[in-house]
Amino acid sequence: MSLVAGPGRGGHHQPALPDELELCVEKHVAYIKSLDTRKDEYEYWLTEHLRLNGLYWGLTALHLLGHPDALPRSEVIDFVMSCMHDNGGFSAAPGHDPHMLYTCSAVQILATLDAFGDLEAHVNGGKEKVARYIANLQDRDTGTFNGDGWGEKDTRFLFNALLALSLLGMMHLVDVQKGVEYVQSCANFDGGYGTGPGAESHAGQIYTCVGVLSITKRLDLVDKEKLGAWLSDRQLPNGGLNGRPEKKEDVCYSWWVGSSLAMIDRLHWIDQEKLSKFILQCQDSELGGFADRPGDMVDVFHTVFGLAGLSLMKHPGVREVDPIYCMPKDIINRVVGG
Amino acid sequence: MPGYGEDPEWSDIVPLPQDDGGPNPLAAIAYSDEYSEAMSYLRAVMAKNEFSERVLRLTEDIIDMNPAHYTVWLYRAKALFTLHKDLRKEFDWLNPFALRHLKNYQIWHHRHTIIEALASDLDEKSPKIDNMIREEQDFLDRMFTKDAKNYHVWSYRQWLVERFNLWDCEEEREAVDDLLRKDVRNNSAWNHRYYVVFGRPNAPKNTTEGHVLMQREINYAEAAIRIAPQNQSPWNYIRGILSHFQQPLSNIKSLASEFASLEKPDEVKSSHALDLLAEIYKEERQLDCAGKAWDLLAQKYDPIRSRYWMWKKEQLGTAAA
Numbered sequence: 001m002s003l004v005a006g007p008g009r010g011g012h013h014q015p016a017l018p019d020e021l022e023l024c025v026e027k028h029v030a031y032i033k034s035l036d037t038r039k040d041e042y043e044y045w046l047t048e049h050l051r052l053n054g055l056y057w058g059l060t061a062l063h064l065l066g067h068p069d070a071l072p073r074s075e076v077i078d079f080v081m082s083c084m085h086d087n088g089g090f091s092a093a094p095g096h097d098p099h100m101l102y103t104c105s106a107v108q109i110l111a112t113l114d115a116f117g118d119l120e121a122h123v124n125g126g127k128e129k130v131a132r133y134i135a136n137l138q139d140r141d142t143g144t145f146n147g148d149g150w151g152e153k154d155t156r157f158l159f160n161a162l163l164a165l166s167l168l169g170m171m172h173l174v175d176v177q178k179g180v181e182y183v184q185s186c187a188n189f190d191g192g193y194g195t196g197p198g199a200e201s202h203a204g205q206i207y208t209c210v211g212v213l214s215i216t217k218r219l220d221l222v223d224k225e226k227l228g229a230w231l232s233d234r235q236l237p238n239g240g241l242n243g244r245p246e247k248k249e250d251v252c253y254s255w256w257v258g259s260s261l262a263m264i265d266r267l268h269w270i271d272q273e274k275l276s277k278f279i280l281q282c283q284d285s286e287l288g289g290f291a292d293r294p295g296d297m298v299d300v301f302h303t304v305f306g307l308a309g310l311s312l313m314k315h316p317g318v319r320e321v322d323p324i325y326c327m328p329k330d331i332i333n334r335v336v337g338g
Numbered sequence: 339m340p341g342y343g344e345d346p347e348w349s350d351i352v353p354l355p356q357d358d359g360g361p362n363p364l365a366a367i368a369y370s371d372e373y374s375e376a377m378s379y380l381r382a383v384m385a386k387n388e389f390s391e392r393v394l395r396l397t398e399d400i401i402d403m404n405p406a407h408y409t410v411w412l413y414r415a416k417a418l419f420t421l422h423k424d425l426r427k428e429f430d431w432l433n434p435f436a437l438r439h440l441k442n443y444q445i446w447h448h449r450h451t452i453i454e455a456l457a458s459d460l461d462e463k464s465p466k467i468d469n470m471i472r473e474e475q476d477f478l479d480r481m482f483t484k485d486a487k488n489y490h491v492w493s494y495r496q497w498l499v500e501r502f503n504l505w506d507c508e509e510e511r512e513a514v515d516d517l518l519r520k521d522v523r524n525n526s527a528w529n530h531r532y533y534v535v536f537g538r539p540n541a542p543k544n545t546t547e548g549h550v551l552m553q554r555e556i557n558y559a560e561a562a563i564r565i566a567p568q569n570q571s572p573w574n575y576i577r578g579i580l581s582h583f584q585q586p587l588s589n590i591k592s593l594a595s596e597f598a599s600l601e602k603p604d605e606v607k608s609s610h611a612l613d614l615l616a617e618i619y620k621e622e623r624q625l626d627c628a629g630k631a632w633d634l635l636a637q638k639y640d641p642i643r644s645r646y647w648m649w650k651k652e653q654l655g656t657a658a659a
């Protein structure tokens with residue numbers, strides 16, 4: 001899946017009256033499908049280090065749009081498998097190094113496609129192999145996870161690990177309690193969470209930390225009122241959400257802020273109508289795709305998180321998303337149970 | 339500049355083209371451009387595990403074209419270590435590069451790896467460590483002149499503080515002061531101040547000394563509030579401090595009342611002050627006043643979050659019961 005930006009721009013080709021804004025489902029489907037044919041562009045190669053993430057974003061967007069079969073299943077699986085390494089990890093593209101971020105995307109894609117059987121068919125004992133790669137990245141002293149063998153730490157990796165392991169049904173391979181304690185150590189004075197203990201609160205990191213506590217069923221540890229206050233304070237007068245105080249609004253925060261609020265049952269604390277309108281203003285109604293904000297180039301990243309944000313708010317035309325996994329709800333029900 | 343294909347230094351290498359993993363991998367790719375060519379030479383040297391001066395130059399070249407390619411960074415670090423290069427020289431290249439690529443985070447991971455390796459070769463008390471730290475702090479200050487809220491740079495700075503025990507280092511508080519003088523709304527700087535003062539291993543406690551520190555920090559935030567009353571960072575900062583010392587919010591009632599008052603509902607200067615006032619009223623069991631303050635927020639000063647304010651007001655009913 002290509003991460004090339006454009007050709008559309010947020011807010012272009014839209015009706016004059018904002019009240020007539022509608023989600024242009026077919027245009028977005030066509031836009032995502034077209035991404036796979038744009039390999040002759042320089043930017044395609046410059047974004048190679050995100051390719052597997054991009055595939056997950058595109059596939060998830062298509063599922064949310066109700067077109068789960070728009071990408072050829074066997075080709076997608078072949079590409080994912082071509083990114084797998086002997087140690088059980090996945091890289092962004094063939095020839096890159098394996099990393100937690102891509103391993104998590106690979107597991108999400110395989111789960112979405114109901115393809116754990118294909119994984120086993122490609123590699124005997126493949127599921128367990130992947131799970132062991134992830135488990136081996138846990139720092140047994142602190143409970144958190146490295147992104148790869150090089151020791152980079154971030155609460156994102158802890159979330160990726162537990163998310164993937166829960167999809168694989170292999171949470172027992174890691175010290176879950178220690179992971180939970182690590183997240184607790186990242187809680188800040190303002191109610192949010194950062195990349196590590198004491199790091200500035202950031203909506204993206206809050207999503208990962210609350211995600212860990214949701215997967216491990218330890219939301220009782222969250223100060224929901226304080227966190228909900230911080231999260232709802234991210235909404236700006238134009239309806240969009242930012243990721244930190246005094247920063248600009250951006251469509252992707254519709255997901256990180258929105259899903260975090262949904263996980264702690266506080267989504268109704270923001271003005272959902274205004275947020276929906278803001279998201280719709282970021283789509284290109286003719287060429288498809290969403291941008292971070294009106295006027296900017298569209299890309300697949302903001303497309304999936306814009307759609308997922310709309311889905312949280314039960315926008316017509318979008319299938320229900322799971323606020324923890326950022327995958328279709330019915331798929332999560334099938335894989336991990338309701 | 340001639341490409342690698344025409345460079346005699348690289349004539350022994352057979353470039354390895356991209357395997358895209360698709361059914362017809364080679365067909366899709368135009369190999370004309372510089373980047374693809376450099377990558378195909380990198381694949382070839384990686385396949386034979388070559389670590390050499392020319393590999394270092396090749397990685398610089400590729401990183402320059404595509405700094406987000408994490409595999410190249412990792413390979414470069416391996417090459418530096420294998421060749422036992424003087425790691426201090428790495429900054430001659432890395433610093434200007436970091437100043438040009440503000441969004442990239444691989445740079446910071448690389449820097450972390452290099453500093454850690456340099457430090458592990460030195461005695462913790464060596465003056466060379468102090469020098470190195472000072473240079474790091476100076477460079478971070480330069481980074482902040484480009485983007486004072488850069489999350490990667492702040493994360494790196496926190497790592498530096500913890501790794502080298504800089505909790506009492508004047509430079510850290512000065513760096514924050516400096517940034518807040520330029521932009522009092524810089525939440526990252528506020529967070530760093532909290533980190534250095536209260537996030538340390540022996541954080542101040544509820545002692546006489548601790549209370550002196552508490553008052554100093556509250557005064558600091560108060561001064562910032564007077565500059566920009568609607569700036570939420572110093573309000574959050576004070577709340578964080580009071581909760582750290584388990585003090586009631588009523589400690590700062592007069593401050594809140596300066597910027598919001600129920601007697602003058604049209605002259606509220608800060609929604610944060612008004613919310614604080616409401617909570618103080620709740621603490622004092624003046625539930626009617628608390629409810630009025632939240633009504634004002636819902637209707638006038640922060641209507642986009644009216645549902646949140648109404649929820650807070652409803653909780654008063656539970657408090658009364």
Ligand SMILES: [Zn+2]
Pocket residue numbers: 250251252253292302
């Ligand atoms: Zn964004």
